[in-house]
């Protein structure tokens with residue numbers, strides 16, 4: 001395996017109750033890459049993420065993270081995961097922004113160990129990077145969808161991840177905040193060197209932000225640069241003609 005590859009997915013197959021969800025999926029992700037995974041709803045995107053994270057076991061095939069099987073990964077905090085609808089969930093418990101971000105350090109600091117100075121520093125830095133330090137004392141339930149999304153990203157940053165995986169991150173973020181949100185992700189990728197995997201059904205967003213596109217509809221329909229994706233006929237195959245014309249405005 002090349003040193004530069006941080007995720008390797010090798011011939012992964014998966015089904016739920018006899019329904020095939022993933023078929024012979026193979027690809028790799030380089031360190032520092034910004035990968036967009038798109039595909040229609042039900043195409044297997046979330047399932048693939050869960051397999052990459054080691055939360056689900058493939059029927060066959062293997063996923064390696066930094067050369068280690070994902071279900072046996074020791075330094076799990078190296079992958080930050082922001083699940084779908086994280087920012088939309090109802091928060092009945094009275095947690096503050098700072099408490100939520102701090103909880104993201106636990107996997108790294110150890111559950112039963114006191115936080116050290118480096119842990120407090122990492123939490124502080126994560127809040128600053130995400131631009132939420134001034135909101136530290138506010139209850140998460142009082143924040144907008146966009147603000148909550150940043151809290152959940154800061155929570156993963158507190159673990160100082162090498163890879164950040166986001167599932168439909170813009171859902172629940174108002175349109176006005178979306179552009180800022182995307183430039184924030186680009187900053188994390190370009191300036192901090194964090195490898196990003198961004199899942200969305202929104203084709204336009206993906207093309208603008210990422211440097212590689214992977215299109216998944218149970219199997220890998222295409223994998224390459226956004227330009228290649230636009231030129232070739234994959235979009236029509238997966239989404240139909242309507243989306244192709246929308247996409248061409250970019």
Ligand code: ADP
Pocket residue numbers: 016017021039040041042043044045046047048
């Ligand atoms: P996507 O993220 O692309 O929308 P998913 O990975 O969520 O796709 O789902 C792929 C397929 O697997 C869908 O048909 C979905 O209904 C099915 N599925 C997802 N989770 C489960 C589950 N826990 N049990 C049974 N079927 C599931």
